[in-house]
Amino acid sequence: MKVKRRSSFLEAWIRLRKNKLAIVCLAVVCLLILIAVFADLITPYENAIANNSAAKFAKPSAEHWFGCDNLGRDMFARVIHGSRVSLLLGFGATAVATVAASLLGSAAAFIGGKFDTVVMRLADILSSIPPILLSLAIAAGFGRGLPQLVISIAIGSLPGYVRIVRSTVLGISGQEYIEAARSMGFGTGKIIVSEILPNALSTILVQATMMVSANILSGTMLSFLGLGVPVPRPEWGAIMSDGLDYIRYASHLVIFPTIFIAITALSINILGDGLRDAFDPRLKGKA
């Protein structure tokens, strides 16, 4: 079992390596993560929040690479430090949603019956509230902050995710090796964790990759609606929606955060496409 599993991932990696665009995107994503982790070494957090009335709306220059915003805060520092919150929202919400969706989706498909019906109905119900409004309600109930944001974005993406995992697992649970595991006396929980989830992993991984960029974008939308992390902490969506007020005479306030958001979302999506092709070469060129 173990040997086969490793080799299928190894094969996917070998195929992915041949996809130059996907590898470039992988490198970009890694670079962005490094920027977020080492933001303090690149430029001190002070620069991102310190007001400087002398530098209001300064154009990009050698001193302020990306210019300054309406309060004279250095845009470069804001964008660099903003990557922390944005990426944390994207990856954090995806991680929470992935764990929840994998467990719920596979349990629903594998146990079936009443449990399946209840889980799927709940997914239907959750998806009938637009995710943004659900986040609003969560923010109203639990207050505003980073953990609440992560949870609310994760819950918003959960229904579709659970459906995908469920349909994948439904395909897997008919396989012979599941029957074999059951005949060896494995319990339901053990079969789900040690047999079903590893085999559904490639689907889940591809889905999770795509979801990271969707969640980053959800985060920016929530910031735009005034539900983001409390000021003055920089976040890409907040920087952008602040800048939109001044777009007519200080377009650099919008351009730089937009470039960062677009590059992040684009490279994550292309990487996701590449991963899907690598795990399932039959799909190549289709999406």
Add this chain to the structure above:
Amino acid sequence: MFKYIIKRILIMIPMLLVVTFIVFSLISMSDVDPGRSKLGPEASQELVDELNHKYGMDQPFLIRYFKWVWGAIRLDFGDSWYYDHPVSVDIAARFPNTIKLTLLSIGIALIIGIPLGVLAAVKQYSWADRVFTTLSMLMAAIPTFCIATIGVLIFCWKLHWVPATGVVNGWKSWILPSLTLGISYSASFLRFTRSSVLDTIRQDYIRTVRSKGVRERTVIWGHSFRNSLLPLITITGMMLGGLLGGAVIMESVFVIPGLGTLVMNSINQYDMPMTMAAITMLAAMYMLIMLVVDILYAVVDPRIRARYTSFKKKKAPAKAEGGAA
């Protein structure tokens, strides 16, 4: 089929109950004192208590919820805590705007996305395919509120083609919001159409149809596209939630008085009756459109239609998700 529709409409009732319960409890978890927040910090405690009593805030949570449900059943959603008039007034004024925006945008998304997606699939790897797929990926990577604001900048302020905000200018004021939302969602429709047409175009039956000498146009639209419609309908349904959310963004960029901004404002004003009524309407609208999507399934796919017509003879052979999965 008729019986199935009735059943689906009946299922909506418990689903709406759960939705409203979730939202009601989420908002109730807030520690805001509604009487205090309305009367301000200087009001005397007696007045605040009196107002809270009027709002029913002195009663336990479950009783308040059931009272709300009892009112909602009789279509009495109560008075707004913020404006002190019946919430039905605002809902009735704003609901058509949200419906209009959503339907216009989804129509535009389909009209742009599907033909371009089919084109990209039929001419796979051509320049058109590359341009469209790249553009659609780019559209999906930029937040809609940014695209919308840039649209306002170009078409309202620079070119003066359309009004920037509001709904008072008749059909002209709908152009920009619905186009922005429609185009940004057409990107996903394009990608899904492309991949699902590519899926069918390589099937054996398409080769058979071709070898019969059928015109290429009929091969593409009559056979290949028709068979890729099913996953497309699923996606349309699934994207609706996102589209309704996108409508909230458009409503706030273009200052359109719709349900989305109503929910936003009333949550911020701790206006419980207004929030509940607006969310219930949005959820009911979503569920109704999903029902239409499921009926469309049966229209498009004869196999599913057959399953529903045999519904009467056999006892529940096909459930709702049997068709959707």
